[in-house]
Amino acid sequence: MAEWPIEGLDVAGLMAEGWRPTPFHEFILKVHQRCNLACSYCYVYTHADQTWRDRPAVMPDEIFAAFTDRLARHVRTHDLRKVRVVLHGGEPMLLGAARLGGLADRLRAAVPDGCELRVGMQTNGVLLREAALRELHRHGITVAVSVDGVEADHDRYRVTHAGRPTYTAVTRALELLARPEFRGTWGGLLCTVAADTDPVECYRSLRAFDPPAIDFLLPHANWGTPPERPGGSATPHGDWLVAAFDAWWDDSDRVPVRFFESALDLALGGPSRSEQVGLSPAALVVVDSDGAIEQIDALKSAYPGACETGLNVTRDDFDAALTHPGVVARQIGVAALGPDCAACPIHRICGGGHYAHRYRPGTGFRNPSVYCEDMRRLVGHVQRRIAAETRTLVETVSR
Numbered sequence: 001m002a003e004w005p006i007e008g009l010d011v012a013g014l015m016a017e018g019w020r021p022t023p024f025h026e027f028i029l030k031v032h033q034r035c036n037l038a039c040s041y042c043y044v045y046t047h048a049d050q051t052w053r054d055r056p057a058v059m060p061d062e063i064f065a066a067f068t069d070r071l072a073r074h075v076r077t078h079d080l081r082k083v084r085v086v087l088h089g090g091e092p093m094l095l096g097a098a099r100l101g102g103l104a105d106r107l108r109a110a111v112p113d114g115c116e117l118r119v120g121m122q123t124n125g126v127l128l129r130e131a132a133l134r135e136l137h138r139h140g141i142t143v144a145v146s147v148d149g150v151e152a153d154h155d156r157y158r159v160t161h162a163g164r165p166t167y168t169a170v171t172r173a174l175e176l177l178a179r180p181e182f183r184g185t186w187g188g189l190l191c192t193v194a195a196d197t198d199p200v201e202c203y204r205s206l207r208a209f210d211p212p213a214i215d216f217l218l219p220h221a222n223w224g225t226p227p228e229r230p231g232g233s234a235t236p237h238g239d240w241l242v243a244a245f246d247a248w249w250d251d252s253d254r255v256p257v258r259f260f261e262s263a264l265d266l267a268l269g270g271p272s273r274s275e276q277v278g279l280s281p282a283a284l285v286v287v288d289s290d291g292a293i294e295q296i297d298a299l300k301s302a303y304p305g306a307c308e309t310g311l312n313v314t315r316d317d318f319d320a321a322l323t324h325p326g327v328v329a330r331q332i333g334v335a336a337l338g339p340d341c342a343a344c345p346i347h348r349i350c351g352g353g354h355y356a357h358r359y360r361p362g363t364g365f366r367n368p369s370v371y372c373e374d375m376r377r378l379v380g381h382v383q384r385r386i387a388a389e390t391r392t393l394v395e396t397v398s399r
């Protein structure tokens with residue numbers, strides 16, 4: 001089902017005016033399409049798009065080979081000095097650490113000299129054992145693990161197909177990753193926000209694992225499928241983020257939290273490193289297990305086929321995707337925003353929120369985020385805290 005991502009976007013006109021796409025720097029590779037867990041909020045299996053059912057469970061070798069060729073060509077065409085490939089799923093560990101290591105080696109062999117390739121993996125952590133970590137470490141694959149706060153909260157959502165909890169298995173993996181020999185292999189933690197949980201307890205429980213980084217992700221939702229809003233607040237997700245932000249900001253030994261750091265950087269006039277805030281060009285593309293070149297897979301939460309570009313690594317270069325309207329819309333900043341966001345005083349910080357959260361059936365993506373009020377709450381709070389810190393600093397210096 002096709003629903004044009006941004007109505008009337010004139011890519012040729014933009015090019016004629018001198019706009020040029022930002023080459024892709026990050027490639028999400030769906031090496032395994034299935035998962036050993038059945039998390040209740042998962043956008044791959046439980047949201048509108050169900051195309052996973054028709055794709056190969058494991059990326060065939062010829063698709064992977066076609067990907068490495070296209071990747072190398074993209075690097076050469078744009079003289080890229082640094083690219084990142086994330087081995088993703090489903091659950092990539094279903095492929096086994098040895099095969100993942102083999103893929104990382106082939107990627108390194110394919111990428112031209114002069115370009116630094118980073119290979120990462122996003123995993124639910126359940127299958128990470130010591131032997132697997134040694135293998136991943138040997139092949140230079142960094143590992144980011146999804147964990148949703150304290151045990152009771154995590155186990156509410158992140159369960160096996162039989163409904164069994166997974167926190168114990170995940171924490172065993174995190175304890176391994178914290179050991180000195182694996183420390184360099186650990187990419188960080190990814191936590192999906194549940195607005196009815198305690199944000200301070202959540203932050204502190206994640207911090208207690210001593211990860212190199214944490215990120216928080218709002219659950220994917222849109223105007224057709226709004227998020228649950230527990231409690232009496234109109235902005236439960238904003239309230240949650242504000243409390244977590246304060247716990248992080250006031251932590252004397254804080255670790256990087258990408259969402260919060262990006263909000264801070266943006267409030268101070270800098271760029272964003274997060275898909276969830278700001279207007280920095282998105283330089284990320286997804287390749288599914290059948291070779292399909294797709295937009296961010298969070299769009300699966302919008303409508304069936306929302307990620308599609310019609311391109312495939314067996315036929316097409318990544319440059320072809322750079323002029324797809326859905327990709328362009330995430331690279332042209334304020335020009336892609338709808339009128340409400342364009343007129344909003346904090347649009348350069350908020351950026352209209354995550355692209356997937358702007359979708360409204362019938363009108364597409366030129367809408368404020370379904371988390372608009374939550375974003376206002378967070379951004380306003382970040383601005384106030386910066387102002388307060390600045391005042392304190394000025395008073396201290398002038399004493």
Ligand code: SF4
Pocket residue numbers: 340341342344345346347348350351352353367368369371372373375376
């Ligand atoms: S989503 Fe809301 S807060 Fe964000 S830029 Fe748009 S109108 Fe402003």
